[in-house]
Amino acid sequence: MNASQRFGGRSPRWSRRGFLTGALAAATAVRARGTGPADVAGPAPGGVSVLVFDVFGTVVDWRSGLIAEAGRIGRARGIAVDGPALADAWAKSYQPAMDRVRSGELPWTKLEGLLRSVAGDLLVRFGLGDLSVKEKEDFVHAWRRLPPWPDAVEGLTRLRRRRVIAPLSNANVALLTHMARAAGLPWDCILSAELVRRYKPAPEVYRMVPEMFDVKPSEVMMVAAHEGGFCCGRRGRW
Amino acid sequence: MNASQRFGGRSPRWSRRGFLTGALAAATAVRARGTGPADVAGPAPGGVSVLVFDVFGTVVDWRSGLIAEAGRIGRARGIAVDGPALADAWAKSYQPAMDRVRSGELPWTKLEGLLRSVAGDLLVRFGLGDLSVKEKEDFVHAWRRLPPWPDAVEGLTRLRRRRVIAPLSNANVALLTHMARAAGLPWDCILSAELVRRYKPAPEVYRMVPEMFDVKPSEVMMVAAHEGGFCCGRRGRW
Structure with missing residues (x-):
């Protein structure tokens, strides 16, 4: 089972095949524009400005x-x-x-x-x-x-054009940083449960994202290829 | 005045012209090998595995x-x-x-x-x-x-081949993340005083790096194009 949702919202589902392309479709209601540095700095369409990802199972195999x-x-x-x-x-x-x-x-x-x-x-x-x-x-x-899923690097690269992308994992910062280097994951920053010293599904982990980026919780979308990461979201605890 | 040093060590100095190339020469005693993903994951020569950077003045103008x-x-x-x-x-x-x-x-x-x-x-x-x-x-x-110095992106890209590179700035995570996107700075992760909620030169900010990456303080080098960031270093407080 697969899920991706806004913080506090409900979960649409996809198969893991083409999962990150699915996330792209969900996050972006507008047609894809060109790539390049200027594009990277462009505004976020669709009201989602920060995408955070579960990592084990969602991004890497x-x-x-x-x-x-x-x-x-x-x-x-x-x-x-x-x-x-x-x-x-x-x-x-x-x-x-x-x-x-x-x-x-x-x-x-x-x-x-x-x-x-x-x-x-x-x-x-x-x-x-x-x-x-x-x-x-x-x-x-x-x-x-750990190796990235075949669509992970391309999918993240496309998602990154108009939004901040980061892991939001229970894995620690060093693990995630070295993983990104080895797998070529184009994260904008590394977010981890370690930064609040609480493991998901503690609400502090999720709350960190809108607080850190000065955005509304509704501007943050959590992407995960399983249901487990969303128990807090489903309960609307943040 | 310019400085770059290991945590707890002394400060060699360079002019800001070619500053990051100078940092590269200091951090790397071995000849440059090829580039590419495999190289990015390679071991760190010279005993320095993590390079952290002052940002305002050092990386951006x-x-x-x-x-x-x-x-x-x-x-x-x-x-x-x-x-x-x-x-x-x-x-x-x-x-x-x-x-x-x-x-x-x-x-x-x-x-x-x-x-x-x-x-x-x-x-x-x-x-x-x-x-x-x-x-x-x-x-x-x-x-x-803020715009990067002309040598910043190339210098950081070269330094990143064999070492983790990150800002270690008093600027907050969102500022540094958006700056990296706009300026094309290839940070592996974003480290900020915000993560320990203390401003440099509080020793907690510097100590965060070896603790987070499970390395000795001597494996971390702080790079800055000014003296201000090093008052703790000079005092050997971490």
């Missing part, structure tokens, strides 16, 4: 990326690593850690800290328990190297 | 930009506005406002709020007191449209 990384590390050590199982286990295991931060049981910890905290057990479980500290850190940084 | 904006607004109203005097007065007048935030006399206010707070008197003083609210806001946004 975390599962294929982690499977590839697991394959690489396994081949280098002559081990057959079950990449899909490792990818799914990792994605699943940092969620409870994030919940512990959400509940206040753990103090604020940025996402790469949580990914690191669960990586040790995961590596043992998948036969990679003998990695060096440096290799483990490189493994954690696999998330910085 | 605030004075020429404000003079041009004053000229534009004056011509539109048939008034001879003293652009240089207006530019200097504005740049000077927001400093005491920033000091009031630094001292705690004013609560945290982002830079565009301070620029706005002094703009009213300034406009009256320079014969532009009859601007509409919308025109005044556009005038405040002149800072978002």
